[in-house]
Amino acid sequence: MTDSDGTAFQLMLVGVAQDAGLPQVGCTCANCSAVLAGKLEAESAVSLAIIDPKGTRYWLVDATPDIRGQMALVAARFPRAQLSGILLTHAHIGHYTGLMFLGRESTNSQSMPVYASAQLCHFIRDHAPWQQLVTLGNIALHTIAPDTQTTLAEGLSFVGTHVPHRGEYSDTLAFSFHGKQDSAFYCPDIDRWSDWERDIREVVEAHTLSFLDATFFDVNELPGRDLSTIPHPLVTDTVERLAHCEKTVVLIHLNHSNALYQAGTATQWVADNGLTVGATGQSWVLE
Numbered sequence: 001m002t003d004s005d006g007t008a009f010q011l012m013l014v015g016v017a018q019d020a021g022l023p024q025v026g027c028t029c030a031n032c033s034a035v036l037a038g039k040l041e042a043e044s045a046v047s048l049a050i051i052d053p054k055g056t057r058y059w060l061v062d063a064t065p066d067i068r069g070q071m072a073l074v075a076a077r078f079p080r081a082q083l084s085g086i087l088l089t090h091a092h093i094g095h096y097t098g099l100m101f102l103g104r105e106s107t108n109s110q111s112m113p114v115y116a117s118a119q120l121c122h123f124i125r126d127h128a129p130w131q132q133l134v135t136l137g138n139i140a141l142h143t144i145a146p147d148t149q150t151t152l153a154e155g156l157s158f159v160g161t162h163v164p165h166r167g168e169y170s171d172t173l174a175f176s177f178h179g180k181q182d183s184a185f186y187c188p189d190i191d192r193w194s195d196w197e198r199d200i201r202e203v204v205e206a207h208t209l210s211f212l213d214a215t216f217f218d219v220n221e222l223p224g225r226d227l228s229t230i231p232h233p234l235v236t237d238t239v240e241r242l243a244h245c246e247k248t249v250v251l252i253h254l255n256h257s258n259a260l261y262q263a264g265t266a267t268q269w270v271a272d273n274g275l276t277v278g279a280t281g282q283s284w285v286l287e
């Protein structure tokens with residue numbers, strides 16, 4: 001991946017936080033307090049914008065409750081880009097509730113393509129308030145067939161793959177995006193790498209760039225909790241599996257309590273092992 005010469009898609013993080021954002025409501029942890037004191041930036045729920053080479057169209061991966069500011073961020077960087085579709089990973093609050101801003105009280109969009117698993121499409125179609133977006137034609141649902149390539153635009157396609165994750169309303173997908181040469185893997189939520197039938201190191205090595213669930217840094221972040229009950233891979237585990245791998249690994253979906261929000265030994269240790277902590281506004285080229 002090199003600097004864009006106007007022929008490549010761009011991937012831009014427009015948020016890096018776990019579903020509930022930073023600060024989390026009512027929280028007085030060190031990070032949330034730092035934000036309230038003006039010493040640390042607030043963070044939106046994680047989402048990825050994919051901008052076409054001409055800068056005229058873009059797609060969002062997940063529709064977060066922070067989508068207003070996130071679309072404004074894309075507009076500031078790519079003023080001509082129009083939202084051309086949304087891909088959803090699953091039905092937890094940080095990943096789909098931003099769809100509400102496509103409805104009547106907001107942009108009142110017309111047939112905005114929304115790509116989701118069959119289960120999530122059914123959930124949206126069958127349940128208020130989301131079903132109103134379908135009945136009024138604000139969104140057009142496209143069912144993602146798992147492990148099947150779908151073309152989004154000339155030179156850009158994606159594949160959705162199931163990953164194990166708490167699923168009250170829907171299953172959960174991770175996405176592989178494919179440009180002409182490069183590929184990017186996007187997995188904001190998974191219970192544990194070891195619960196997945198694929199080997200995360202092999203998956204990472206098969207992509208140019210991977211965005212991975214880094215909700216909790218280590219077990220000390222959750223005092224008194226049994227490790228086996230924490231439904232996310234700890235960053236310490238992820239780093240152990242992926243240290244010094246040749247591909248780019250970007251850590252996303254940080255819980256408000258995560259040490260990686262601030263400079264310190266945890267952040268340095270991640271960098272020393274060759275991984276990157278995602279930052280809002282950070283972008284990569286997908287050739």
Ligand SMILES: [Zn+2]
Nearest residue numbers: 019092094189
């Ligand atoms: Zn999440």
Ligand SMILES: [Zn+2]
Nearest residue numbers: 027029032256
């Ligand atoms: Zn907090």
Ligand SMILES: [Zn+2]
Nearest residue numbers: 090092165189
């Ligand atoms: Zn989730």
